[in-house]
Amino acid sequence: xxxxxxxxxxxxxEALLQLGATxxxxxxxxxxxxxxxxxxxxxxxxxxxxxxxxxxxxxxxxLDEVTLLPDxxxxxxxxxxxxxxxxxxxxxxxxxxxxxxxxxGASPQVRNMASNGxxxxxRTRCVYFYDALVPCNKRAxxxxxxxxxxxxxxxxxxxxxxHCIAVHPSDMCVALAALDAVVQVRSATGERSIPFADFHRLxxxxxxRDTELADDELIESILVRPSRHYAAHSAYLxxxxxxxxxFALVSVAAALDIGVDGRIRxxxxxxxxxxxxxxxxxxxxxxxxxxxxxxxxxxxxxxxxLHGAVPHGAGPGSNAxxxxxxxxxxxxxxxxxxxGTVTNQGDKVW
Amino acid sequence: xxAATPKDRATDGDAxxxxxxxxxxxxxxxxxxxxxxxxxxxxxxxxxHLTGTKKGCDHGQCGACTVLVNGRRTLSCLxxxxxxxxxxxxxxxxxxxxxxxxxxxxxxxxxDALQCGYCTPGQLCSAVGLINEGQATTLDEVRELMSGNxxxxxxxxxxxxxxxxxxxxxxxxxxxxxxSPVVTGTVPG
Numbered sequence: 388x389x390x391x392x393x394x395x396x397x398x399x400x401e402a403l404l405q406l407g408a409t410x411x412x413x414x415x416x417x418x419x420x421x422x423x424x425x426x427x428x429x430x431x432x433x434x435x436x437x438x439x440x441x442x443x444x445x446x447x448x449x450l451d452e453v454t455l456l457p458d459x460x461x462x463x464x465x466x467x468x469x470x471x472x473x474x475x476x477x478x479x480x481x482x483x484x485x486x487x488x489x490x491x492g493a494s495p496q497v498r499n500m501a502s503n504g505x506x507x508x509x510r511t512r513c514v515y516f517y518d519a520l521v522p523c524n525k526r527a528x529x530x531x532x533x534x535x536x537x538x539x540x541x542x543x544x545x546x547x548x549x550h551c552i553a554v555h556p557s558d559m560c561v562a563l564a565a566l567d568a569v570v571q572v573r574s575a576t577g578e579r580s581i582p583f584a585d586f587h588r589l590x591x592x593x594x595x596r597d598t599e600l601a602d603d604e605l606i607e608s609i610l611v612r613p614s615r616h617y618a619a620h621s622a623y624l625x626x627x628x629x630x631x632x633x634f635a636l637v638s639v640a641a642a643l644d645i646g647v648d649g650r651i652r653x654x655x656x657x658x659x660x661x662x663x664x665x666x667x668x669x670x671x672x673x674x675x676x677x678x679x680x681x682x683x684x685x686x687x688x689x690x691x692x693l694h695g696a697v698p699h700g701a702g703p704g705s706n707a708x709x710x711x712x713x714x715x716x717x718x719x720x721x722x723x724x725x726x727g728t729v730t731n732q733g734d735k736v737w
Numbered sequence: 738x739x740a741a742t743p744k745d746r747a748t749d750g751d752a753x754x755x756x757x758x759x760x761x762x763x764x765x766x767x768x769x770x771x772x773x774x775x776x777x778x779x780x781x782x783x784x785x786h787l788t789g790t791k792k793g794c795d796h797g798q799c800g801a802c803t804v805l806v807n808g809r810r811t812l813s814c815l816x817x818x819x820x821x822x823x824x825x826x827x828x829x830x831x832x833x834x835x836x837x838x839x840x841x842x843x844x845x846x847x848x849d850a851l852q853c854g855y856c857t858p859g860q861l862c863s864a865v866g867l868i869n870e871g872q873a874t875t876l877d878e879v880r881e882l883m884s885g886n887x888x889x890x891x892x893x894x895x896x897x898x899x900x901x902x903x904x905x906x907x908x909x910x911x912x913x914x915x916x917s918p919v920v921t922g923t924v925p926g
Contacts, residue, residue, distance in 0.1 A: 392754045393773035393819050416759075422820070429815050430796050440774070445821055474872065494885025495870070496800060496863065499809045500816070631884035 388432045397627055398448065399605055403575045405443040418602055421445045422464055426493075435519055436510075436526060450504075450607055453478060459613030464503030465606040469559060470495070474501055482726050484621035484642050490563035491625045494632055502731040504606035507560060507570065507586065509598060510518035510632060511553035512662070514538060516529030524550040527596040539700025541634060544709045546662040546694075547680035551594030552699045555587055555664050557636050559700040562623060564665030565640040565657035570571045574603050580610075597663070617642035617655060622723040624716055625659075637713045639720035642707065643680070651675045656721070658692065660714055668692045682718060682726040689717035758822040762787065763831030771818045778802045778813035781828060789829035789858045793887070800886035803859040803866070804828050810866025811870065829858035832865065832923045844899035852890035860886045864900045878909035 396402035402462055406419050419441035422428055431437045451466040455477045461473055468718035472478060493501065509518070515523045515533045522530035534542050534552050542552040560583075568583040587598055600606065620643040628632040638659035644652040655673035658666040671691040678684055697709035723729055754773045757767065761783065771780060778795070779805070781787045786849045790813060793801030797815040804813045805827040832839040841864050844850070851857045873879045879901045880893075888896060901910040 388774045391773055393817070422817075425817065425820070426797060426812075426815050429817070433796060446820070474870075493880050494800065495816075495867065496803055496812045496885045497797060499866070500811050512831075578925050631881055711890075736739065 388429075389435070389438040391439055392439075393444065394441060395444045395447060396469055399573050399607065400575070402443055402445050402448060402605060403603060404571070405441070406577075410620045419443060421605065424468065424500045426497050426501045426504050427505060431510065434517060436517065455481070459615060461611040463503050463609040463611065465608055466502050466631070468499060469503065470498040472559075473498065477641055479589055482562075482566065482611060483616050484614075484623055484640055485562040485611070486564060487561070487621070487623040487729070488558045488638075488640060491623055491638070492558035492667070503559070503609055506557050507563075507606065507609070508598065508600070508641070509555075509557060511555050513542065513553045515554060524565045525553055525590070525597075525676045528593075528595050535699050538704035539698075540636070540704060541660075541698055542706050543662045544696040544698055544706060544713070545658075545666050546589045546664070547697065547699065548590045548592065550592065550595070551590035553590070553663055554660055555595070556637065556666075558623070558625065558638060558659060560587070561638055561640045561657045561659035561665040563609060563611065564667050565642055565655040566611050566614050566617075567655075568612075570600075570606060571610060572600060572604045572606050573690050574601065574605070578607075582689035583609075583665075584667060587717070590663055591631045594663075614642070616644040616652075619728055621728045622720050624720040624723065626712060626716055637661060637709055637716050639713075639716045640665075641717075641724040643675070643724045645680070645723070645725070650677060650679050652677075654721075656688070656692065656717065658717070659712060661696070661709060667690070680721070682722065685718040685721040686714075688721065689714040692717060751800040754819075756819045756822075758819060760821055760824050760826055762826045763828060769818075771790065773817065773819050775818045775822055776814055777804070777806075777816040777818045777826070779852060780818040781813060781826075783802050787828050787830055790862075791855055792860060793856065798887075799856070801856050801859040801861075803863045805866055805869075806861055807864075808869055810863050810869075818857070827862070827865070829861050832861060839865075841899065844902045845896070848895045848899040848902070850892050850899040852892055856886060856888045856890075860888070860896055860900075864904070868904050873904055874922060875905070877912055879904055879910075880912075898906065 394405045396405050399628045417438050420439040422444050425638050449614040450464040452464045452466050453472050455463045473486045478676055479486045483575050515521050518638045522533055524532050541552050564583050570581045570586050581599055588596055622641050625635050625638040627635055632685055640657045647653045654672050656672055671688045696710050700706050755770050757770050759768050781790050790804055791801040793799035795814045801816045802812050802814040803810050806824050836860050867882050873882050880897050
C-alpha cells in the first residue's frame, strides 16, 4: 500500500468534510475514501488498484442498526455488518431471501467484517481489472478490454458494452434488487434516495463508473419495502465451481407471493453473475402474475429474461455456458420457491 | 467498536500519519505507535512476535490470518491496526486455558486435523468464532461455516470432525447429504 493519512469521523458532516479536505501537498492520482469494513478497499489498495491519500474511518457514525419499521419495511444501516444483517432474527423471518443471499457470499470472517454499504460498492473481481499491468477500460479508460476475447468465465452475458463485460460480484445486491430496495445517501448539500435498480451502472461508454453514487456522497442506509408476502416462497440459488466460498457463475434470487388459489399473485426475480449489476426483468416478472406455477411457465420466463444474452470470451475462457445455465437456474429457483423457502446453507439448497 | 480516537503524531502535509493505539492481546494491554497502513496481521507478527497467526495470502482469501477481535472471527490481513484502538484481540497463542490446551486444540490432535500445521492457527481461531456465533447445528453446517479457512494439505475431513465434536457434541458426526439423493425440482425437508 502507498502511504496515506488516517482520520476518524463521528458524524456524517464531519466525514464529508474530511473527505474533501485533502491537503494540497499530498499529490495523488486518487481521491480520499471512506473506510468501513475495509474488506474490499484494503484489498484494492494492496493491489495498488487505488491509492487514496487519505482514509476517513466512518465506523463511529450511528449507522449500524438494522431496524424493522412500523410499516413493515426494513432500514439496513450502511455500517451494519453483513453477518449481523443476515442473522438478524426479523430479517431471517421476514426477508429470508436477503438472509440467504448474504450467507451465500464470501466467508464467515469476511461477513463479520464487511459493511452493508461496502457490499454495494465492492468492485468487480475481473482478473484483468485486478492486474494493474494489463489493459482494462474500467481501471484505465481507453486501454481496451482483454476479457472480451480472453478469459471470461466470470464475466457478463447481459448489459455489456464493447468496452466492458465485468460482473458485479455481490450476492446481497441480487436479493436487494429483487426486493426493490432504495439506497439513502447524504452529501454536504442534502440527502437523496437512489432506487436499487438505478444504483449500479451498466458499462456503456463509461465503464470506469460502477455506481451512481457521487464522489462526495455517503451511503447511510438501505431501505427495503415491506416484503412479508414473499417470505414463504423465497429461494437464493447460487451456482459456482465450488460448493462454498466462490463467486457465482450464475445466481438467482426468486420470490413468489402465492395466493390461496395456488396462483402467483406476484413474483420477483433477479440474476447475479450475469451483468455489471443484479439483473431484473420486469416484463418477465409481470408474465408470472396471475398464473399457476409450472415448469413451462418458468421456462417461458427464463427465455424472456435471457433474450439478448450474448456470450463472451474465447476457448476455455468462454462464458457461453452461462446462457443455458442461467435458463435452468431460473427454472430451478422458481420451482424451489414454489415449494417453499430455502435458505442456502451450502448443500441445503438442493 | 472503539470510542477512543487514536492520537495523531505527525500530521503535516508531507509526513505520513503515525498513531498511538491501545489494544489488549490475549489479555495483555499494549500501547504502540503504528503507521496508518500497518495491518493488524503485521502488527501481531512483526512487532509483537506473535507468529502463530500466519500470512497465507495477505488478501483475505485463505483464512490463515484469522484472529478474534472483540470475540468475533476476522481476517487480520484485511484490517488496519490503527482502526482497532481499544479492541480485545485473541490469537492462537491466547487459546490455552490455564495450564492446558483449549478443547479445540485437544480435538485437533485427537482427530489428526493437521499435517503441516500452517493453516491450523487460523482454523482454531475460526472455530472459536464459529462456536461463539452459535449458528452451526450439524456437521454440514460446520463444514459450510468453516469454509473461509483453506487447508492445502487437505485435512478438511478431520478438521470438520474436530470442530463438530466441540461445537456440537462428542462422537462421530455424519453428513445429512450422505443418505439423501438429489431430486430435481424438489425441496428436501
